[in-house]
Amino acid sequence: MAEAGGRAGAAEGLRAGALxxxxxxxxxxxxSAPAYSIATTTAALVAAVxxxxxxxxxxxxxxxxxxxxxxxxxxxxxxxxxxxxxxxxRALGPVPGYLAGWALVLAATLFMAAGSLPAGSVTLxxxxxxxxxxxxxxxxxxxxxxxxxxxxxxxxxxxxxxxxWAMSGLELLLLCAFGLLGAWRALSGARLAFSWRWLIPAALxxxxxxxxxxxxxxxxxxxWDVTANLGEETRRPRHIPGAAGLGAMVAAMCLFVAxxxxxxxxxxxRVVGANAGDVLLALGRELWPGAGxxxxxxxxxxxxxxxxxxxxxxxxxxxYAMGRxxxxxxxxxxxxxxxxxxxxxxxxxxxAALALFVASDLIGSVGAAISAALAAxxxxxxxxxxxxxxxxxxxxxxxxxxxxxxxxxxALWPAxxxxxxxxxxxxxxxxxxxxxxxxxxxxxLVGLAPYALRPDRARSPRAAGARALDxxxxx
Numbered sequence: 001m002a003e004a005g006g007r008a009g010a011a012e013g014l015r016a017g018a019l020x021x022x023x024x025x026x027x028x029x030x031x032s033a034p035a036y037s038i039a040t041t042t043a044a045l046v047a048a049v050x051x052x053x054x055x056x057x058x059x060x061x062x063x064x065x066x067x068x069x070x071x072x073x074x075x076x077x078x079x080x081x082x083x084x085x086x087x088x089x090r091a092l093g094p095v096p097g098y099l100a101g102w103a104l105v106l107a108a109t110l111f112m113a114a115g116s117l118p119a120g121s122v123t124l125x126x127x128x129x130x131x132x133x134x135x136x137x138x139x140x141x142x143x144x145x146x147x148x149x150x151x152x153x154x155x156x157x158x159x160x161x162x163x164x165w166a167m168s169g170l171e172l173l174l175l176c177a178f179g180l181l182g183a184w185r186a187l188s189g190a191r192l193a194f195s196w197r198w199l200i201p202a203a204l205x206x207x208x209x210x211x212x213x214x215x216x217x218x219x220x221x222x223x224w225d226v227t228a229n230l231g232e233e234t235r236r237p238r239h240i241p242g243a244a245g246l247g248a249m250v251a252a253m254c255l256f257v258a259x260x261x262x263x264x265x266x267x268x269x270r271v272v273g274a275n276a277g278d279v280l281l282a283l284g285r286e287l288w289p290g291a292g293x294x295x296x297x298x299x300x301x302x303x304x305x306x307x308x309x310x311x312x313x314x315x316x317x318x319x320y321a322m323g324r325x326x327x328x329x330x331x332x333x334x335x336x337x338x339x340x341x342x343x344x345x346x347x348x349x350x351x352a353a354l355a356l357f358v359a360s361d362l363i364g365s366v367g368a369a370i371s372a373a374l375a376a377x378x379x380x381x382x383x384x385x386x387x388x389x390x391x392x393x394x395x396x397x398x399x400x401x402x403x404x405x406x407x408x409x410x411a412l413w414p415a416x417x418x419x420x421x422x423x424x425x426x427x428x429x430x431x432x433x434x435x436x437x438x439x440x441x442x443x444x445l446v447g448l449a450p451y452a453l454r455p456d457r458a459r460s461p462r463a464a465g466a467r468a469l470d471x472x473x474x475x
């Protein structure tokens with residue numbers, strides 16, 4: 001009965017045309033979470049490469065544009081809620097496709113479990129600073145934020161986008177305003193004089209630091225691809241999701257590089273290290289003593305909450321697509337009759353993330369395991385991005401388009417981007433702790449067990465609705 005219900009829900013499908021072009025761009029930017037990423041990864045970036053943080057971000061960003069181009073071309077060929085899962089499955093086979101989908105779901109679940117804590121902490125630091133160190137209260141507030149975002153995702157992508165307009169709009173307004181303030185302050189004198197070497201990847205300290213810096217940057221960029229998973233719910237699904245993802249990726253790169261330069265200009269390494277979880281707070285206070293710190297904390301809060309919603313969107317759509325194809329239990333493909341959202345998939349991944357979040361803060365051993373997995377989360381990102389890049393090359397060889405420029409965008413750049421990301425991931429394995437590698441890679445491989453044990457698993461990850469799109473149906 002559960003399977004029959006799941007397939008009936010899948011037949012209804014998601015709400016087509018719920019999102020427009022600007023909605024998709026906003027969701028892509030919210031997925032990359034600029035303020036959250038800058039606040040939480042800058043210290044690791046500085047520790048890995050020193051003042052060469054901008055160079056590491058460019059060294060990762062240029063190949064990442066190749067991944068975004070791969071997503072744009074693959075989405076134009078096959079708009080699909082499963083995105084990388086479906087594309088890799090069609091091009092490389094069902095097992096690599098399943099691995100791509102599972103890597104995304106695993107990375108998203110771990111991230112949501114970890115991201116809820118900053119949401120609680122930052123909220124209390126704004127409204128009740130004296131309570132910001134109360135672990136139980138921080139956990140409760142973080143869980144409340146996550147539950148609210150889960151409800152929002154269930155009631156529809158369009159409503160989620162409208163809320164993202166407010167949250168991400170305020171975040172980006174503050175980041176742009178402080179970026180301009182920092183540029184003006186730099187003209188009148190900063191802690192250090194600007195150096196072009198900060199922007200040259202060749203000036204990075206060495207191969208090991210390059211790999212570490214690139215993987216930190218990969219985690220920062222991750223999330224722009226949520227637009228691809230919303231392809232079946234976006235107008236002009238062959239064009240808007242891919243263009244929005246590419247635009248969000250390039251915009252995020254500009255913001256990340258600009259703020260890495262501001263950190264180099266205004267904050268010593270010891271200050272960055274002492275404010276590892278709230279670098280933007282320290283930078284805001286430096287640029288605008290008094291109100292600056294509080295405004296930047298507000299930007300981080302908006303960014304953190306917004307990215308919880310987009311990450312849940314991405315994971316739930318992937319699980320929905322896998323359930324629709326039979327690669328996961330069919331109940332995950334159930335669609336809410338009123339809101340036309342994959343409510344069971346959303347509830348499943350939200351419950352798993354929330355349980356991990358609460359357990360990690362209350363049970364030390366669980367928290368240690370999640371910390372180890374988070375250390376390897378960039379490896380999971382590398383897995384499905386690299387597989388998607390390989391799928392783009394295979395699809396281009398099957399049906400080349402666009403002449404020499406099409407070959408550059410559709411094959412060469414994605415191939416180089418995927419190969420570079422994969423090489424950095426392999427290099428970084430040697431620098432991660434054995435526990436991080438065991439938990440991250442082990443969880444990825446263990447995820448194959450449910451697939452292998454399902455006798456009715458899909459041989460090809462393409463649902464009936466996606467076949468219609470691929471055959472040249474609606475656009």
